[in-house]
């Protein structure tokens with residue numbers, strides 16, 4: 110089936126339909142239906158999802174849902190939730206949903222119920238998080254831990270950083286959190302700048318415990334600590350590991366009692382609610398962490414059980430596909446109107462692009478149609494004073510996701526009104542623009558009119574919620590996770606491997622010894638050879 114997407118009846122129907130509605134404006138769609146702003150809305154789980162400002166009709170949605178049905182989305186959702194090995198290239202189950210399954214549920218992998226394992230780790234994490242938060246856990250010299258440095262990269266960094274920033278309001282403020290990911294020594298140097306080793310805990314977060322960047326930073330951290338504390342035994346009270354690889358953790362010198370495990374069925378970019386979330390749990394406390402997990406779980410259940418026409422992640426995934434494959438949109442902007450969500454676009458970049466940036470379908474043949482879009486964004490209103498110009502008046506079509514909250518966590522007079530007014534106004538301006546006639550009425554001279562025209566017809570979704578809580582964050586992340594899966598299923602690709610990051614890593618390992626050994630003959634292309642010689646100096 111994988112390769113027949115473009116042959117499927119619903120796809121053919123969408124092609125015809127696209128021809129009919131591509132030039133219809135949002136102005137006319139709204140003018141023709143006074144209820145449109147209520148009709149294309151899902152209000153569930155505390156999320157008001159308005160997708161009325163999309164270039165769709167009821168017919169578009171029907172066809173997209175038919176496409177999802179024809180591609181077996183319902184069965185594929187069940188396959189994922191029930192632990193089938195849907196990550197076929199790595200022969201693995203994909204069970205991030207088990208990380209937030211309530212105690213007492215049963216999810217079998219290879220004849221084993223994994224839910225009790227998940228809760229055992231959560232309890233161990235909670236015990237540890239509490240001992241750091243209360244000051245009970247002491248460093249090697251008997252001092253209380255005040256600084257937590259998470260060392261990890263990719264999925265072992267972006268989730269923890271994003272969640273820490275997003276939930277900082279709920280964090281225990283006498284603890285300092287820093288994150289090191291880059292192999293660039295400056296990242297490490299800045300992360301430990303001004304920290305007392307005696308009061309610092311390093312969390313080495315690595316599923317494999319072999320990643321070059323993380324292991325290099327972890328070794329540097331160990332050296333930094335030992336130089337200051339002058340004893341090898343200090344490692345035990347200043348290092349913990351989050352990993353699936355007990356052998357490597359132990360070889361590094363971390364006591365496996367200070368290791369928090371997870372499993373091969375948790376993908377890196379789907380792991381922020383596994384042991385990889387230890388820094389989050391230390392920051393916000395186990396109770397808030399559980400509220401976040403509950404939010405994830407509620408969205409999982411929504412995705413698993415809600416009919417597609419009211420299913421938030423399914424609709425999101427379908428709309429994304431509509432723009433990518435029919436309108437030729439190459440990018441999708443994510444614009445949170447909440448400063449705490451400043452790292453959310455970066456987090457989503459990995460989630461979406463590493464998942465759906467695939468050129469072959471499950472059977473290995475070229476897709477032949479466009480898959481994953483480029484995700485990007487910055488918080489509003491900052492972005493309005495920077496790149497929004499291109500979204501409003503540029504030549505590319507860029508669907509936008511606006512994310513906002515009714516209540517600010519820091520309610521300073523006027524700020525929230527101004528923030529939300531701006532978010533709402535942006536969606537309105539993008540959709541309806543400003544015509545030449547309207548511009549002329551303002552007395553603008555003819556020659557200037559084209560420059561002041563906003564064509565409009567630029568689509569956006571708005572996600573409106575009451576306030577940013579751990580529970581809502583869980584829902585938002587799971588919502589995007591499942592939208593990604595929805596698209597992956599329809600495209601017939603594997604959203605759960607990431608072979609594309611391998612080649613660069615392999616080539617870097619070859620180049621490392623060539624950088625200083627002038628005897629080594631360089632056998633790359635002429636450009637690469639010259640770059641290596643330039644570095645050699």
Ligand code: G6Q
Pocket residue numbers: 262263264265314315316317318319320323376377378379463607
């Ligand atoms: C995510 C990817 C990747 C991974 C990092 C870190 O889905 O697999 O970003 O998370 O390469 O890997 P380790 O956790 O094994 O160090």
